[in-house]
Amino acid sequence: MRALLFLLLWIIPATLFVPAAQGEQALLFSPRLAAPRGEALQPISPATGLDPELVQLGHDLFHDTRLSRDDTISCAHCHPLESGGMDGLKHSFGIEGKEGVINTPTVYNTSLHFTQFWDGRAKDLETQAVGPIHDPREMGSSWQEVLPKLNADNALKQRFIRIMGGQASVERVVGAIATFERSLLTPSRFDRYLQGVEGQLTPQELRGYKLFKDYGCASCHQGRGIGGNMYEKIGIVHPYFTSDKRVKKADLGRFNITGNPDHKHEFKVPSLRNVALTAPYFHNGAVKTLEGAIKLMGYHQLGRTIRPTHIADIATFLHSLTGEHPELAKEATP
Template structure:
């Protein structure tokens, strides 16, 4: 018990140091793109009024997701969509719920200049960094030149690529430890790939097919986010959203692009019988045309399996 309490204390202490922004003014510490990107990620210098950072919405203890349906930007402005976790994004072909970015370098700059998020022009962000002696020296050391939009995106993307996770109870189970997950999680896994047919979309090492799907959460009324259509203008994409990976999903509530589901159980229950929750969802995938017929126990087992995807680095705060 004492060792467990010590581990929790050390983990939360580390998170605290992260959240206060790494108060280290020694530019000699920022020797790599990853280290520079990390400092920038937690520094409110990149927001208009210097009050929020990337980490304000991508909270480390929640697998770099947020805990609200939509995040608050500068001046308390409400965002437009739920903030997803940003672990395991290396190699993803599309980013954001609507897939408008094709690289982490491009994605990293968008929240900075978004008026409902950090609301700072990239030109002003670059000026601030070059006027700051710590950052000016760090960019010279790492990139052999001043801060630029390209260098800023590269640094933030390099840090985001360090957020790969593959050390969960599930990973130990598939690597041969039959006791790494509970009997309920084993049953849940079989349901996930069988009766519930979840792996049609949530496949591969990170449990995403890297495609876009409409699961019926657009009806043109109270649910009016058109998703991928905003980017492509293709009516076939109306209501389509990026299929997220499921690693660490137990920590990233609330769920969906609009944060409408507060728990994993609510998510699974929706897939079990979509019409019971959202009627007349437009362009809904045919795989959801009829109820799955999952019992309450089966829903619970699938939830238990999904919780087994939580990486050990987050295990102490697994809700």
């Protein structure tokens, strides 16, 4: 019912049918190829209004291995910026090769999210930045260890004093990292399309976008983040966790935070921005391909069997959400 309500609220009326090249019917928008009004998905622009020195300080801390107990792991270890802001693994590995228990989400566009982490346990980016430092499977450290190391670096200490008014402290470290993360917005061709710029999407991408809405995907994946602004249970229509699947603690989602049985298997809806770069998919990293994720989401969340040609079109549309950012562009640098 919840998915149906969102579908009725967001879906745009059916658009023009025109014959496809091989006699099939293809769903296309008008030849103008600019976005209609009232879209559920909203555009973004590059981040503005941030102090560039503070952003650079946060960038350097994001890449600083001294945040970990044994000086081997930085934030960028699990969130490599040049490859989509996550490491491409089912689970990331922290100090001493310890394996995490949940798939690492991308760090790009997280400032658009209403909470942080899959289970929403952090209210903002500052709170989120604290977690990995203390997690024994990630950095395994503490502020009592981290701050003396940072302040022993006189050049870094002087940067903190000049930019933030004092030497490294908990508030200043997480504030700098959070400011850097707020700079990681990645507008794409799709955003320019939503802003009315013509010729940004191909006919197949436009077909995929219409199908994305017609199937009901935009009931959860909407807004500026194209996700990240609500919680939803995995397996609304057809259960995702069946008797043949061993349920682990991480699979319980928000229940681990709230203790409310209604929150079992409920997670923050992931953003689909840059989704073509962030396989494997789902909280458990169980799905290797974008096409596989679309198929499973159609079945478990919408109760629909999405035909292969439609999956291909939707996947092509989702590739148009791959955005632009100087750090992301380094992927193509030899």
